[in-house]
Amino acid sequence: MASVLSTVAPQFDDAEQQRAAATLGMWIFLATEILFFGVLFAAYTLTRVRHPEAFAAGSRLTHVTLASLNTGVLLTSSLTMALAGHAARTGARRALVAWLGLTVALGAGFLAIKGIEYRLDFTEHLVPALNFAYAGPRADQVELFFFVYFLVTGVHALHVFIGVAAIAAIAVMASRRAFTPAYFTPVEVTGLYWHLVDIVWLFVYPLLYLVSRA
Amino acid sequence: MKTSYLTAGFGLWSWLATRDHKRIAILYTISITLLFFIGGAAVALIRLDLLTPHSELVSIETYNKLFSMHGVIMVWFFLIPSIPATLGNFLVPMMIGARDLAFPRLNLLSWYLYLLGALFAIGALLAGGVDTGWTFYTPFSTMFSNTHVFAVVAGVFVAGFSSILTGLNFIVTIHEMRAPGLTWFRLPLFVWSMYATSLILVLATPVLAMTLFLIAVERLFGIGVFDPALGGGPLLFQHLFWFYSHPAVYIMIVPAMGVASEIIGCFARNGIFGYRFMAYAMLAIAGFGFLVWGHHMFVSGQSAYAGTVFSLLTFLVSVPSAVKVFNWAATLYKGRISFDAPMLYALGFIGLFTVGGLTGLFLASLGLDVHLHDTYFVVAHFHYIMVGGAVMAFFGGIHFWWPKVTGRLYPDAWARFAALLSFFGFNLTFFPQFIVGYLGMPRRYPEYPPEFQVWNVLSSAGASVLAVGYALPLFYLFWSLRYGPPAPDNPWRAKGLEWQTPSPPPPENFLATPVVAAEPYAYADEDSRSG
Numbered sequence: 001m002a003s004v005l006s007t008v009a010p011q012f013d014d015a016e017q018q019r020a021a022a023t024l025g026m027w028i029f030l031a032t033e034i035l036f037f038g039v040l041f042a043a044y045t046l047t048r049v050r051h052p053e054a055f056a057a058g059s060r061l062t063h064v065t066l067a068s069l070n071t072g073v074l075l076t077s078s079l080t081m082a083l084a085g086h087a088a089r090t091g092a093r094r095a096l097v098a099w100l101g102l103t104v105a106l107g108a109g110f111l112a113i114k115g116i117e118y119r120l121d122f123t124e125h126l127v128p129a130l131n132f133a134y135a136g137p138r139a140d141q142v143e144l145f146f147f148v149y150f151l152v153t154g155v156h157a158l159h160v161f162i163g164v165a166a167i168a169a170i171a172v173m174a175s176r177r178a179f180t181p182a183y184f185t186p187v188e189v190t191g192l193y194w195h196l197v198d199i200v201w202l203f204v205y206p207l208l209y210l211v212s213r214a
Numbered sequence: 215m216k217t218s219y220l221t222a223g224f225g226l227w228s229w230l231a232t233r234d235h236k237r238i239a240i241l242y243t244i245s246i247t248l249l250f251f252i253g254g255a256a257v258a259l260i261r262l263d264l265l266t267p268h269s270e271l272v273s274i275e276t277y278n279k280l281f282s283m284h285g286v287i288m289v290w291f292f293l294i295p296s297i298p299a300t301l302g303n304f305l306v307p308m309m310i311g312a313r314d315l316a317f318p319r320l321n322l323l324s325w326y327l328y329l330l331g332a333l334f335a336i337g338a339l340l341a342g343g344v345d346t347g348w349t350f351y352t353p354f355s356t357m358f359s360n361t362h363v364f365a366v367v368a369g370v371f372v373a374g375f376s377s378i379l380t381g382l383n384f385i386v387t388i389h390e391m392r393a394p395g396l397t398w399f400r401l402p403l404f405v406w407s408m409y410a411t412s413l414i415l416v417l418a419t420p421v422l423a424m425t426l427f428l429i430a431v432e433r434l435f436g437i438g439v440f441d442p443a444l445g446g447g448p449l450l451f452q453h454l455f456w457f458y459s460h461p462a463v464y465i466m467i468v469p470a471m472g473v474a475s476e477i478i479g480c481f482a483r484n485g486i487f488g489y490r491f492m493a494y495a496m497l498a499i500a501g502f503g504f505l506v507w508g509h510h511m512f513v514s515g516q517s518a519y520a521g522t523v524f525s526l527l528t529f530l531v532s533v534p535s536a537v538k539v540f541n542w543a544a545t546l547y548k549g550r551i552s553f554d555a556p557m558l559y560a561l562g563f564i565g566l567f568t569v570g571g572l573t574g575l576f577l578a579s580l581g582l583d584v585h586l587h588d589t590y591f592v593v594a595h596f597h598y599i600m601v602g603g604a605v606m607a608f609f610g611g612i613h614f615w616w617p618k619v620t621g622r623l624y625p626d627a628w629a630r631f632a633a634l635l636s637f638f639g640f641n642l643t644f645f646p647q648f649i650v651g652y653l654g655m656p657r658r659y660p661e662y663p664p665e666f667q668v669w670n671v672l673s674s675a676g677a678s679v680l681a682v683g684y685a686l687p688l689f690y691l692f693w694s695l696r697y698g699p700p701a702p703d704n705p706w707r708a709k710g711l712e713w714q715t716p717s718p719p720p721p722e723n724f725l726a727t728p729v730v731a732a733e734p735y736a737y738a739d740e741d742s743r744s745g
Contacts, residue, residue: 010722011314011391021316021390028382032420039424039454043439046450054445129435140444147437151428 007183019185026189030196033159037200040152044207047148054141059211061126061142062149066117067209070110071201074160077106078198081167081191088184093174096187100171103194107164114157121146149208156204159197166190218621218718233318234721236619239304241325246292246300247688249332252339253287256280258681261674267667269660277660278345279361283335285348290370291332293600294462297469298415299328299380301611302408304619306384308712308719309402311393311728316386320379327376334369338362347658349459352440352451356432364433367426374423377465381415384408393711395730399490402710402734406493407472410500414461414468418504422458425451452514456507464503466600467567468496470607471538474560477614478542480708481557482549485735488541495534495541502531512583521580528578535571539564554706555629559610562637566602570595573648588658591651594644602640609636609687616691617701621718624694628686636683642676709736 012018048055084099125133128147136142170190173179179187219236222228229237260280263271272280303321307314315321338344344366346355355363388409392401401409429451432438439446479486486492508516508524542564551557573595577583586592613629616622650669655662662670704713715724 009318011312011316011318017390021386024389025317025382025386028385028416032378032382032416035417035420036424039421039428042454043428043450046447047439047445050447051445129437143437144439144441144444144446148439151431151439 015183019183019188022185022189023192026192030192033196033200037152037155040148040155041203041207044148044152047144048211051138051141051144054138055145056212057136057138058142058145058149059209060213061124062209063117063120064209064213066113066120067205070113070117071205073106073110073113074198074201077103077110078195080106081194085184085187085191088174088179088187089181091181093177093179096179097171097175100167100174100187104164104168104171107160107167107194110160111157111164114153114160152204152208156197156200159200163190163194163197167194216716217720218716219721220621220718222721231322233314233322235303235307235315235318235321236719236723238321238325239300239302240619242295242299242303242328245325245329245332246295249287249291250684252336253284253292254681254684256284256287258677260284261677263660264662264670265674267662267664272660274660275345278347278658279343281658282344282347283339286335286344286366286370287339289348289462290373291328291335293466293604294373294377295328295380296466296604296608297473297611298384298408298411298465299325299376301404301473301608301615302384302411302469303380305615305712306387306405306408307391308715308723309405309710310388310391310396311711311724311730312387312391313722313724315383316391317383321383324376324379324383327379328373331369331371331373331376334365334372338365338369341365349455350426350429350451351455352429352432352448353442356429356438356440357436364430367430371423371426371430374419374426377415377419378423381412381419384412385416388412393728393730399493400730400732400734401493402472403475403486403489403492403496404469404472404710407468407475407496410496411465411468413497414465414500414503418458418461418465421454422462425454425458449511449514449516452511453507456510457504460507460510461500461503463596463599464499466604468499470563470567470604471496473607473611473614474542474563476708476710477556477560477610478545478564479735479737480614480706481554481560482546482551483737484545484549485733485738486541487544487547488537489733489735491537492541495537498534499531502527502534506531509578509583512580513587525578525580529575532571532575539568539571553630555626555633556610556614556706558630558633558637559606559613562633562640563603563606563610566598566606566637566640570598570603573598586651588656589651590647590655590657593657594647594651597644597647602644605684606636606640609633609684612687612691614706615712616694617705618712618717618719620695620698621701622694622698623701623705624698625690628690632683632686632690635686636680639676639679639681639683643673643680644676646670646672646676709734 008015008018012021080099080103084096084103087095087099121127122131125131126146128143128150132143132146134142167190170186173186219234222234229241232238259272260277263269263277269277341362344359344361344363346359346361346363350363350367388405428438428440432440437444440448440451442448475486475492506524506528508520509528512521573591577586577592577595613624616624646669650666653666655666701717703715703717711728711730714728
């Protein structure tokens with residue numbers, strides 16, 4: 001009891017209750033995230049059902065190679081995050097810091113590749129409202145597709161950014177010996193968040209990039 | 215004298231940086247009371263303007279802004295946080311025998327988010343207001359309105375995160391921090407009501423937040439998924455908006471049901487009839503609430519099949535609602551009823567909620583709704599639920615727990631008078647609106663044919679009575695803070711855990727963690743012992 005007293009907040013009876021509360025809190029937060037993204041997917045579905053040809057045409061203009069690369073990067077980062085969780089459980093501090101650092105690097109890599117992709121989109125006049133030109137038929141609806149594309153990938157990238165910042169903070173804490181096998185809840189709940197960000201991308205990727213590339 | 219949460223620290227900073235759920239409840243109470251009177255001032259001008267068939271007091275543009283600000287402020291900055299953020303914040307940990315909510319810092323953050331959202335809304339109001347109505351229907355809100363839509367939408371967006379955090383905090387607290395022996399079916403119904411409400415807060419509010427975000431983006435860039443010119447769907451906005459805003463009504467009324475259950479059990483000196491079904495009914499209302507949003511869109515051009523299903527599901531909401539009303543009635547039956555002020559408010563709540571619920575069935579009928587849609591009948595219906603129901607119960611709850619929260623007793627005669635005045639004023643305000651709405655007066659119009667004037671004059675007269683009924687408690691409750699006699703720990707001889715600790719409670723709520731060994735509402739046992 002005395003050894004873990006410092007990490008248990010006064011409203012909790014013991015470390016186990018605190019851990020259960022934090023984990024449940026994160027799961028509920030993830031439920032709100034699903035509904036948050038659910039609105040975007042609903043908007044996507046309605047717009048695509050109405051304008052299937054424009055969505056196919058727009059999707060063909062996206063940069064599928066970069067996006068596929070990014071899918072690999074993000075999936076790998078989920079693996080390194082899971083390994084960080086394992087290292088935390090076993091008390092391997094150096095491994096924990098290393099896996100967290102690698103996750104941060106992969107997350108930042110995802111954002112960098114996404115940035116390159118956005119830059120290409122801009123030079124190719126695919127940014128609605130700001131810089132958009134499309135010569136083919138249904139130009140308005142193609143513009144609407146790219147609006148949805150920037151909306152969904154933008155909101156997702158914001159989540160990646162928050163995740164990278166959070167994991168970086170956890171890595172600093174880990175390097176300062178903040179976690180023990182008895183207490184590593186922040187690593188666990190941040191991991192849950194990171195996996196959700198990954199799962200959302202697994203829906204975003206085919207819905208935006210693979211509409212008519214079969 | 216022992217240290218209470220009120221004397222645990224002095225100075226403004228000890229309040230603004232507090233983690234104590236009881237102090238945060240007080241912070242919320244002060245802020246929402248302020249917003250309540252701002253929203254009330256807007257409607258006072260509306261009712262004055264409606265005294266005459268021609269809009270003589272304000273211009274038509276101003277009228278649009280007045281009813282919009284009334285709706286925005288009352289819905290998001292008063293009714294949604296009203297019972298959960300004040301009474302819920304104070305009582306959930308106390309009723310389950312905990313020292314605080316699971317995440318006290320998050321709780322304080324939610325108040326600051328609320329405050330920030332409210333500042334946006336008030337700022338927009340001072341800068342010239344918004345004219346979209348509280349519903350922000352597209353494409354008017356995105357393409358055509360020249361008012362401060364962006365600021366108001368941003369304010370509601372930020373305040374939405376305050377709702378989400380409160381709901382999340384309550385769910386985790388109720389799951390993980392119940393006192394030893396306090397099983398789920400020993401929880402007071404108020405805690406059940408907070409649980410059901412929190413589920414709605416957590417699952418519906420993100421949809422509103424993202425929808426408002428889409429409106430803001432569309433206003434900024436002039437392109438968006440709601441824009442029909444590009445092939446977007448303005449109807450999609452209505453679906454998303456009501457997916458939140460119908461459950462939002464249950465965010466207001468389910469907590470009121472929890473408050474009423476506590477009060478009625480106590481002042482009927484009777485166990486709550488069908489306790490488990492009361493809990494199930496609130497969960498059912500929360501659940502059905504997510505499946506009925508289309509009844510706001512019967513005349514918006516949604517498919518007839520969707521309309522039929524939404525109509526049927528809406529009728530189903532009346533089943534758990536009726537279970538609750540019948541069970542309150544059965545609790546009163548053979549009870550030993552005393553008519554203290556909280557009980558008068560609670561009984562008023564049952565009556566007004568019943569009228570509001572039954573008129574909801576009129577509106578759920580596909581054919582009848584074509585005639586009644588967007589008339590004053592709708593306005594009267596939802597005010598019976600949200601004001602007659604939710605606000606009556608909120609006042610009842612404030613009077614019931616005031617001695618516990620402040621450690622002072624208020625003058626009961628004044629409180630009973632205020633309760634009766636509110637009930638009378640409320641009915642005089644809103645019952646004429648059913649009639650004038652049925653006769654065809656549309657909502658949101660400042661002008662109307664002269665033959666409707668008598669109903670509007672009655673309604674405005676009622677509004678002034680209601681205003682006195684709402685303002686009175688402000689005076690005698692403030693008076694009691696200074697001059698009221700000190701309250702005993704359990705002035706009503708009530709059964710909840712919150713009454714087993716000093717009034718006002720110590721900072722850690724209980725001097726020793728309570729152990730629960732009995733069912734809630736054991737009022738009948740007490741009577742058999744004494745009788």
